[in-house]
Amino acid sequence: MRVFRDLMWFFRAHRNKYLGGIVLLIIVALLFLIPPQIVGLIVNQLQTKTLTKAHLVYELLAILFTALVSYGLRYWWRILLYGGAIQLGTELRARLYHHFTLMSPQFYHQQRIGDLMAHATNDVSAIQETAGDGVLTLVDSITTGVVVIATMVITISWKLTIISLLPLPLMAYAVSRFGKALHKRFTLVQAAFSDINDRVQEYISGIRVVRSFGQEAWERKNFVALSQDVVAKNVAVARIDSLFDPTISVIIGLS
Numbered sequence: 001m002r003v004f005r006d007l008m009w010f011f012r013a014h015r016n017k018y019l020g021g022i023v024l025l026i027i028v029a030l031l032f033l034i035p036p037q038i039v040g041l042i043v044n045q046l047q048t049k050t051l052t053k054a055h056l057v058y059e060l061l062a063i064l065f066t067a068l069v070s071y072g073l074r075y076w077w078r079i080l081l082y083g084g085a086i087q088l089g090t091e092l093r094a095r096l097y098h099h100f101t102l103m104s105p106q107f108y109h110q111q112r113i114g115d116l117m118a119h120a121t122n123d124v125s126a127i128q129e130t131a132g133d134g135v136l137t138l139v140d141s142i143t144t145g146v147v148v149i150a151t152m153v154i155t156i157s158w159k160l161t162i163i164s165l166l167p168l169p170l171m172a173y174a175v176s177r178f179g180k181a182l183h184k185r186f187t188l189v190q191a192a193f194s195d196i197n198d199r200v201q202e203y204i205s206g207i208r209v210v211r212s213f214g215q216e217a218w219e220r221k222n223f224v225a226l227s228q229d230v231v232a233k234n235v236a237v238a239r240i241d242s243l244f245d246p247t248i249s250v251i252i253g254l255s
Contacts, residue, residue, distance in 0.1 A: 003130050004138075008089050008139025022081035022139050024073045029143045031073070033151055034066045071105070085132030092124050118190055145240075167254040174247045182240045189237055192230045199226055 004011075011018055038059050045051035050170040108116075116182065203210070204221060210219055 001125070003134070007088070007127070007131060007161045010084075010091070014084050014087070015086045017080050018135065021039055021077045021084070021135075023137050024077035024080070025136070026143050028070055028073050028077070029140070029147050031066050031070045032144065033065050033147065037155075038063055079137055085128050085130075085135075088122055088131045089128035092127060093120065096124070112194065112198045113201040114194040114196065117197040118194040122190055122193055158243070163255050167251050171248060171251040174251070175244070178240055178243055182237065185233065185237045185240060187234045189230070192226075192233050196223075196230055198224045199223065 042051065042056065042059055100116070100120075128222065149165070151159060152158075152164070199222070203223070210216060
């Protein structure tokens, strides 16, 4: 949650865009409840043998209309939220570039070029993703969870609702554990990316020295090792990241 507090200046400046996207997300969450209700109504009518052709056509058209409206709203909230995230990335890169132009030569002698490149590329991209997918996940999970649970309690059974929610603490534990591991491994990826950028800059600036001492083979071998390290650490991040969806799907299936 700290990153959202740090980005509050941007959210305030573009409050209309983000409020609009959040409102559309809430509407989509409410529309998500309509098709199951209609299907339940159809099943009840089949059981009581009161379903007519006219009722069936009307209810199927209602599902189709709901799907079309949801499709349109999903399109617009993506434009608003992801458009805002792209705008944030653009603004951060412009600010960072302007800040770099104000730094003295001494600053660049003291700082590694690889670290500066990592800040300008991977770090900004990660913040941009937080302003898009991060906001989406936070709002969607809270809104959908509250709406669905409230509907289950009110229209179905509070006892069945409690039973169905029993596996969900496992999801919270798994997401927390995976999140910590992902954060730790992503930090290593950023460090490796910084190292290889810094090494490339040293290669280019000192190419004449390398060639004069005949160190091309050694430098090539060292660069391959750095590249393999970056790949291995990115794969480690991907392995953790790939566990999120299957774990959530299994727990929801148990629920």
